[in-house]
Amino acid sequence: MTKESRGLLPLNLVLSTLTPPGSFETPHAWAGFISKSSGHKYSVRPSKSLNSAPPAVNFRGRFTALRRRRSGKFSSGYQSFDHVTFYVGNALQAATFYIARFGFSPVAYSGLETNSRDVATHVIRQGTITFAFASALNPEGKMTDEIGKHIWKHGDGAKDIAFKVTDCRGIYAKAMERGATSIREPTELKDEHGTVLIASIHAFGDTTHSFVERVDYKGPFLPGFRAITEEDPLMKLTPAIGLDFIDHIVSNHPDHQMESVVQWYERVLGWHRFWSVDDKQIHTEYSSLRSIVVADDSEKVKCPVNEPAKGKKKSQIQEYVEYYGGSGAQHMALHTSDIIHAVSFLKQRGCKFLTIPSSYYTNLKERLKHSPTVIKEDMDTLQKLNILIDYDDTGYLLQIFTKPSQDRPTLFYEVIQRHGHQGFGAGNFKSLFEAIERDQNDRGNLTDM
Numbered sequence: 001m002t003k004e005s006r007g008l009l010p011l012n013l014v015l016s017t018l019t020p021p022g023s024f025e026t027p028h029a030w031a032g033f034i035s036k037s038s039g040h041k042y043s044v045r046p047s048k049s050l051n052s053a054p055p056a057v058n059f060r061g062r063f064t065a066l067r068r069r070r071s072g073k074f075s076s077g078y079q080s081f082d083h084v085t086f087y088v089g090n091a092l093q094a095a096t097f098y099i100a101r102f103g104f105s106p107v108a109y110s111g112l113e114t115n116s117r118d119v120a121t122h123v124i125r126q127g128t129i130t131f132a133f134a135s136a137l138n139p140e141g142k143m144t145d146e147i148g149k150h151i152w153k154h155g156d157g158a159k160d161i162a163f164k165v166t167d168c169r170g171i172y173a174k175a176m177e178r179g180a181t182s183i184r185e186p187t188e189l190k191d192e193h194g195t196v197l198i199a200s201i202h203a204f205g206d207t208t209h210s211f212v213e214r215v216d217y218k219g220p221f222l223p224g225f226r227a228i229t230e231e232d233p234l235m236k237l238t239p240a241i242g243l244d245f246i247d248h249i250v251s252n253h254p255d256h257q258m259e260s261v262v263q264w265y266e267r268v269l270g271w272h273r274f275w276s277v278d279d280k281q282i283h284t285e286y287s288s289l290r291s292i293v294v295a296d297d298s299e300k301v302k303c304p305v306n307e308p309a310k311g312k313k314k315s316q317i318q319e320y321v322e323y324y325g326g327s328g329a330q331h332m333a334l335h336t337s338d339i340i341h342a343v344s345f346l347k348q349r350g351c352k353f354l355t356i357p358s359s360y361y362t363n364l365k366e367r368l369k370h371s372p373t374v375i376k377e378d379m380d381t382l383q384k385l386n387i388l389i390d391y392d393d394t395g396y397l398l399q400i401f402t403k404p405s406q407d408r409p410t411l412f413y414e415v416i417q418r419h420g421h422q423g424f425g426a427g428n429f430k431s432l433f434e435a436i437e438r439d440q441n442d443r444g445n446l447t448d449m
């Protein structure tokens with residue numbers, strides 16, 4: 001997160017000075033946020049819709065006020081996402097899928113050979129993106145019950161989203177004061193590589209958040225894990241993909257639960273609203289959603305929170321909620337500094353992405369003629385790879401979305417490259433949702449409400 005995006009103002013206040021009274025429609029979906037520019041003037045960064053029939057945007061009262069929360073009561077000790085733990089039926093095979101398709105490397109393991117008698121965990125990494133896949137080892141027992149129930153209900157899915165923090169005890173203590181439900185009190189884990197402090201609280205649905213403070217730890221993952229030093233042969237399949245960090249993790253929630261989840265992040269973790277869109281801005285002919293992005297005080301960690309909104313057909317968010325059995329992680333955005341390279345080789349590895357109609361690019365090229373934004377990448381290559389572009393006058397982002405990573409239409413991934421643009425691709429939401437709806441229809445789930 002750049003320093004420029006600090007110092008947010010209530011968007012509705014600024015828009016009131018920029019827009020005439022009354023509601024109106026605009027060809028641009030203003031997925032904007034207010035930022036303090038390097039010249040110390042506040043500016044609005046609109047995110048322009050690239051669709052031929054962009055969603056109607058009503059400026060007045062549609063955007064949630066975005067503001068910095070400087071209560072001073074919370075320790076801003078968040079540094080990044082640390083890792084994500086998945087509960088899966090077969091950790092060895094799940095890890096191998098991400099190694100083969102996404103180009104991750106195996107880095108650590110815990111199981112019977114490391115005296116972990118109940119759970120086998122395979123840890124993979126690319127850049128700083130770390131995924132841990134855990135499976136139960138025994139026919140019965142406490143962990144077999146926990147993992148088994150999670151898989152029974154949700155299928156393979158993200159169980160814990162862990163943040164790297166500088167003050168595990170402080171963040172945990174504040175969260176508990178503010179009504180968090182404890183999963184694990186701050187616990188010191190040690191081995192020959194050093195010490196890690198870790199604590200966990202309940203987040204939403206069956207998903208938890210952990211706070212990981214790597215005091216002096218030099219090991220491959222966490223104490224108790226054995227390093228995997230042998231390179232997987234599939235690593236030679238393509239050049240390194242170049243995914244480098246988790247940009248954001250999105251969660252889906254049942255209707256009318258988004259606001260309470262956002263308030264939980266504000267109250268319990270001291271986070272603030274960073275960006276939002278509602279169903280008047282983000283909708284297709286058939287379905288719509290509402291989304292609020294929450295971020296920690298330093299805005300190093302960002303988590304969009306979605307809920308479905310009523311439309312003619314079932315929202316893709318509703319489809320997720322029904323198949324996941326409630327709230328859960330919908331997609332993880334993996335950042336790269338070279339999306340053309342990354343997507344080219346992900347496709348070579350058999351990674352499946354959503355496809356975008358050529359009309360999207362025809363329209364985009366026309367709109368870019370009237371914008372100061374210059375896309376450095378070759379447009380024909382972006383089109384060939386189905387990479388989406390969202391932009392404003394100061395920068396742009398490139399993004400693409402995979403198909404679900406398991407049989408249930410639940411978790412999927414985004415690959416994202418940012419060129420000075422800190423939005424979330426709202427200008428692409430309509431095209432993205434239409435692409436998802438084509439798959440949703442294939443699944444027999446684009447049904448009447």
Ligand SMILES: [Fe+2]
Nearest residue numbers: 250333414424
């Ligand atoms: Fe995203």
